[in-house]
Amino acid sequence: MVIRPYGYAIWEAIQEYLNVKFKETGHSNMYFPQFIPYSFIEKEASHVEGFSPELALVTIGGGKELEEKLVVRPTSETIVNHMFTQWIHSYRDLPLMVNQWANVTRWEMRTKPFVRTLEFLWQEGHTAHATPEEAEMEALQMIDVYTKFAYEQAAIPVIAGRKSKVETFAGATKTYTIEAMMGDRKALQAGTSHNLGQNFSRAFGTQFMDENGQREHVWQTSWAVSTRFVGGIIMTHGDDTGLMLPPKLAPVQVIIVPIWKKADERTGVLNAASSVKEILQTAGIKVKIDDSEQRTPGWKFNFWEMKGVPLRIEIGPRDVSSGSVVVSRRDIPGKQGKVFGISMESSSLVPYVKDKLDEIQSSLLGMATSFRDSNIVDVCSYTELKEAIAQGKWARGPWSASDNEELKVKEETGATIRCFPFEQPQGKKKCLMTGNPADELAIFAKSY
C-alpha cells in the first residue's frame, strides 16, 4: 500500500487529534522493535493461533540464514511484555501507559486499499495495571476516546460495544469495538480496545510486588486505530461525485477557484483570490488556491468535488468589482449549495466560512446517522435475521446462543456479530436463535 499525500494528510489529522487525547489521558509515546523473535509469538497460546497464518517472516539477515526466524510485527503485545517484564518491579512502576505510532504487517490474501492491506500504519496503546478494575476502566476509557473521535471529528456514527467471544482479539479476555456502516452497508471495525487480563503477563512472567510485598501478574490492555480509518471516512461520506470530507479532518477545507476570460481581468481576479486566501489562512482555515492555467474552471470544480473539499469559493471579475465571492458547499449538491454575493471583508467572510464548515461537519454526521438507522433492522428470529442480511442490512436482535450457533450464522449468511452495543434497551428479551432468555441485543452484519 502506498499512501499518497492527500490521503496521508487525513491520517496526519487523525494522528494530531488522537496524540493529544492519548497524552491527556496519561500515555507517553515510545517505540518497540518491529522484529519479534518467533518464540515470543508462541508464548501466548491463543495469540499464536490467531496470528500465525498471517505472519511475514525474516529468515535471512546480513547475508546469513538466521538461527531464529523473526516475525515482522503484526501487533506488539509479545515484545511489549518482554520489555515490560524488565521494567516493572513494584506497584510504584504502575500504571505503565505507553503508545506507539508504527507500521504493522499482516499477510492478507484479499487486499483492499486502506481497509485491508498487507502493511498498514496504526497506533497501538499498551498499558499495565495493578488491578483488574483499573485495566477494565482503561480499556473502556480508550474505546470512549475512539468513539468521540469518530462522532466529533470523522462524522462517523459508529456503534460502540463488546465483541462476542468468537470475535475477541487473540489473547484478550474482552474486546471493545467501534463499528461503522460504510456506504455499501458493510460494517467496518474502525477501532478496538482490549482488556488482556493476565494472559500476556502470565505467558511472559510480567510481575510486580504489591503494597503487601506479594508478587502478582499485571493486568493489561491494548488498543489501536489504523489507516483503515482513512478508508472508513472515504467509504462513509462519499457520493457518486467522489469524496466528501468532514471539515475537521479535511486536508483542504476551502478551495478557491479564480475565474477570468479576458487577459486584463487576470491580475485583478488573482489578487482578490490571494487576499481571500490570506484572510482565511490567518483565521486558521486550511485553504488552497487552484490557479493553474491549464485547466478550465469546470474541470477544477469537478476535481475538487471529487477530492471532497467541503467549501469552494469562486471569484470572477464581477465579484472583484462587487467585493464579494460565491461560496458552494460540497454536501448540498449543485446549485442549491451555491450562495452568491458573500462579502470578501474579513469580518464577514471568516465567520461565514467557519459557520458553514461547522454546518457541513454536522450535516455529514446527520446524513450518515440517518443512513445507518434506516439500514438497521430489528429482528426476532433467525429467519428475519437471514432476510435482513440478504437485503444487505444490519440485523439487530437478542442473542444468547452458543459459539457454534454464531459460527453457523456466519457460514449460512456471511454475517458476523459486530458487537453487543453498550446501549441496550430495557426489558426481558428472548434469543433470536434459541428462544432462551437473552440479556443483550447483538448486531449482525457483513464486514470488510
Add this chain to the structure above:
Amino acid sequence: MVIRPYGYAIWEAIQEYLNVKFKETGHSNMYFPQFIPYSFIEKEASHVEGFSPELALVTIGGGKELEEKLVVRPTSETIVNHMFTQWIHSYRDLPLMVNQWANVTRWEMRTKPFVRTLEFLWQEGHTAHATPEEAEMEALQMIDVYTKFAYEQAAIPVIAGRKSKVETFAGATKTYTIEAMMGDRKALQAGTSHNLGQNFSRAFGTQFMDENGQREHVWQTSWAVSTRFVGGIIMTHGDDTGLMLPPKLAPVQVIIVPIWKKADERTGVLNAASSVKEILQTAGIKVKIDDSEQRTPGWKFNFWEMKGVPLRIEIGPRDVSSGSVVVSRRDIPGKQGKVFGISMESSSLVPYVKDKLDEIQSSLLGMATSFRDSNIVDVCSYTELKEAIAQGKWARGPWSASDNEELKVKEETGATIRCFPFEQPQGKKKCLMTGNPADELAIFAKSY
C-alpha cells in the same frame, strides 16, 4: 532498539521542528511500502553493492515460501522510483517533492544505542526535478535545513560539507553531510542530502515529457535525518553527571522539586509548587513537578541532572513565606549555577525562566563549539595527520589525492574523510599526501 518515552520525546521535538520546515519548503508527507521486491534493489548497480550486505529478507509470508524475496527497506529510493515512474508523465508533474517518516532496517553487526542500530526511525525526503540545477539546489537547500536545525535547535556545531567520492551514498552523484563531534571526539554523520542525478531514473525508466515534447529522465534527490540524532544530542552535551539537553528540544525544560521537613509545611509547599507549575505551563514552558514522597530532594536533584533538564526550581517553606524560589542551571555546575530569591510572581518569573533557557541554549552551543574547535588540528602532511588522529583529534588539511590513497588513510589510521567543508579558506593549497595542488581542505576523523 527500544526507544523509551524520554528519548522518544526528544525525537518528537525533532520531528515537530523538521516537519514544519519540510512543509515550508514545499514537501508533502506520504508513505511507501516497507517491503521491496529484491529485483528492485538490483536495478541500480552501486546501490545493490552498497546495501546488499546489510539486508533483512522476508522469505515466508502467510505460511508460504515467497516466489520473490522481499527486502525490508534499508532506504526507499528503489520503491520510490518504481512509484514515481507511474506518477510522472510531463513537466507539469514536476517538481515532485515528498517525505516520509518511517522505520528502516540495516543488518548491523556492531550496534550501539541510537547511533548504530538494526532498526531505526528516520525521515527520508525524495524529490524529482526537470533539471540538474534544480536537483542540486534542492540537495543543498535540505542540508542547509539540517545545518540550521543542528545549530539552532540541537546546539550542535556541525560541519556541513560534501562527502568524498569514496564516502558518497550508494547510488548518488553527490552526498552532502553534516558532521558532529561527539564528547569522545568521534565524528557522527548526523544528516545527509544526496543529489542522485539520473542514476535511479535511468535504472527505473522515470521519464517526463519536457516543454518541447522530448522525453527525459528526471533529476532526483534524497535526504534523511534519523533517531541517530538523538544519540548525537546525548553524546554532544553530556558530562560526568549525565545528560545536558538543549532547552529547545528538552522534553522537560523545568523540573520543580518541592522540599519540606515537617508535616505541616507540606501543603503550603505543594500548593506553591503547583502554582509555579501553572504559571510556567501557561507561558508555554515544558514543566514538571517531582512530588513523589518516596525519594529525597537530593536523590531528585541527581536524577533530573542526569536526565539533563536545563533548569531546576526548588521550593521550600522559607521560599513560600518570602514568595520566591531557588533556580539552578544544569549547564553551570554546583553552587555557581544556583540563584536564590527569584520572585514567584508570574510577571518576573516567566521572563526570568525564558531568559535562562535562552542562555542555556546558547551556552551549550558555545561550549560544544569551543570543544570542537580545540580538537581540530590543521595538518600539512600525512605525518601530521597520523599524529592528530592518534591523539583522538580531527585533522583538517588540503586533499586532492586518489581514492586509493584515501582508503590507505582509513586502513592505517582508522580515520575517514568526513567531508570537504563548504567553508574553505582562500588561497593556494598543496595536498597533504601528494604535494600536488589541492582546491579544498578535507576533514579526517574516526567515526561511529
